Amino acid sequence: MNKLLAEEMYYLMVLGRAFEYAAKENYMKGNVSGFLHLDIGQEGFSVAAIKAFEKGDIFSTYREHIMAMARGIEPKAVMAELFGKATGVSGGKGGSMHLFEPSRFFYGGDAIVGGHIPNAVGCAYARDLQGSEDGVMVIFGDGTTNGGAFFESLNIAATHKLPLLFLCENNEYAIGTNIKRAAPFREQAKKAEPYMLTYEVDGMDAEAVYKTVREAQKNIQEGHGPVFIEAFTCRYEGHSVSDSNAYRSTQEMNHCKAKDPIKRFKKELQEKWLCSEDEIQTIEQKAQKTVEEAVEYAQNSPEPQPNVLFENVFYEERKNVVS
Numbered sequence: 001m002n003k004l005l006a007e008e009m010y011y012l013m014v015l016g017r018a019f020e021y022a023a024k025e026n027y028m029k030g031n032v033s034g035f036l037h038l039d040i041g042q043e044g045f046s047v048a049a050i051k052a053f054e055k056g057d058i059f060s061t062y063r064e065h066i067m068a069m070a071r072g073i074e075p076k077a078v079m080a081e082l083f084g085k086a087t088g089v090s091g092g093k094g095g096s097m098h099l100f101e102p103s104r105f106f107y108g109g110d111a112i113v114g115g116h117i118p119n120a121v122g123c124a125y126a127r128d129l130q131g132s133e134d135g136v137m138v139i140f141g142d143g144t145t146n147g148g149a150f151f152e153s154l155n156i157a158a159t160h161k162l163p164l165l166f167l168c169e170n171n172e173y174a175i176g177t178n179i180k181r182a183a184p185f186r187e188q189a190k191k192a193e194p195y196m197l198t199y200e201v202d203g204m205d206a207e208a209v210y211k212t213v214r215e216a217q218k219n220i221q222e223g224h225g226p227v228f229i230e231a232f233t234c235r236y237e238g239h240s241v242s243d244s245n246a247y248r249s250t251q252e253m254n255h256c257k258a259k260d261p262i263k264r265f266k267k268e269l270q271e272k273w274l275c276s277e278d279e280i281q282t283i284e285q286k287a288q289k290t291v292e293e294a295v296e297y298a299q300n301s302p303e304p305q306p307n308v309l310f311e312n313v314f315y316e317e318r319k320n321v322v323s
């Protein structure tokens with residue numbers, strides 16, 4: 001990491017948080033509909049993971065607004081997608097959970113918990129056959145590791161030594177269910193240990209996440225097969241904006257917020273990279289302005305035209321069907 005990258009990461013984290021609050025506000029106003037899963041509290045993890053995985057394909061969960069922006073997708077195209085507008089990154093047809101941009105090698109967002117993991121396995125298999133060295137990264141939550149698709153994917157990836165990084169964001173909750181009620185242990189990396197090299201990292205420490213993902217990608221690029229990283233994080237909001245978060249005590253939330261990734265990284269900027277208060281303020285103001293412009297852009301963008309309804313969907317036209 002260098003000062004320039006550290007500043008960029010701080011910008012993306014601050015941008016991410018402001019973006020998420022703006023998305024929530026616009027959800028409440030009725031400008032955004034459908035599901036909306038916020039990543040507040042996990043910005044350090046999301047930004048660091050994406051920036052560290054420099055090249056290669058990325059498949060992520062539905063909590064992916066910040067990841068998409070860290071991959072270089074314009075904030076206004078992400079906000080317009082949330083608003084369901086034609087100028088959105090998925091043409092307004094994907095919404096919050098399906099931010100898809102092949103030119104950035106970023107394939108969602110997936111509403112099906114664990115549904116994207118086999119897709120990432122397939123992509124890693126294809127990349128391996130093509131002789132590509134960049135690797136594939138798939139990001140998912142702790143709850144996702146209780147599903148069958150996850151275990152099958154570990155097995156295939158390890159058997160074929162695929163260039164695949166499994167990145168688990170463990171916030172200890174699957175909607176309102178605490179991990180203690182859904183898994184026999186807190187560390188989900190234990191599930192991957194028999195298959196591949198595993199790491200555990202503090203997901204509230206962006207620099208640590210960055211270093212771990214870089215090291216893992218290097219390992220993959222050297223042809224050693226898949227790697228599993230588990231990052232322990234805290235989400236501050238409910239599972240989605242329709243979840244009041246009532247199942248978590250004030251004490252638990254305070255404990256969570258004491259580890260705030262943005263405050264922590266800001267301190268690093270000041271102490272390690274010697275950024276001045278002025279430099280930091282400029283970054284923060286730029287992020288705020290970008291979010292305001294993104295909302296304005298989304299608001300003023302047109303709705304998708306009805307004729308795009310059957311574009312980008314799989315369907316087969318059946319003729320002469322007797323029913």
Ligand SMILES: Cc1ncc(C[n+]2csc(CCOP(=O)(O)OP(=O)(O)O)c2C)c(N)n1
Binds near residue numbers: 140141
């Ligand atoms: C196959 C499937 N089962 C159930 C759901 C409902 N569901 C949506 S999110 C979620 C919890 C996932 O938790 P986790 O993997 O820990 O991710 P987090 O939201 O904490 O980031 C569930 C069960 C779904 N979308 N898809």
Ligand SMILES: [Mg+2]
Binds near residue numbers: 141143171173174175
């Ligand atoms: Mg979770």
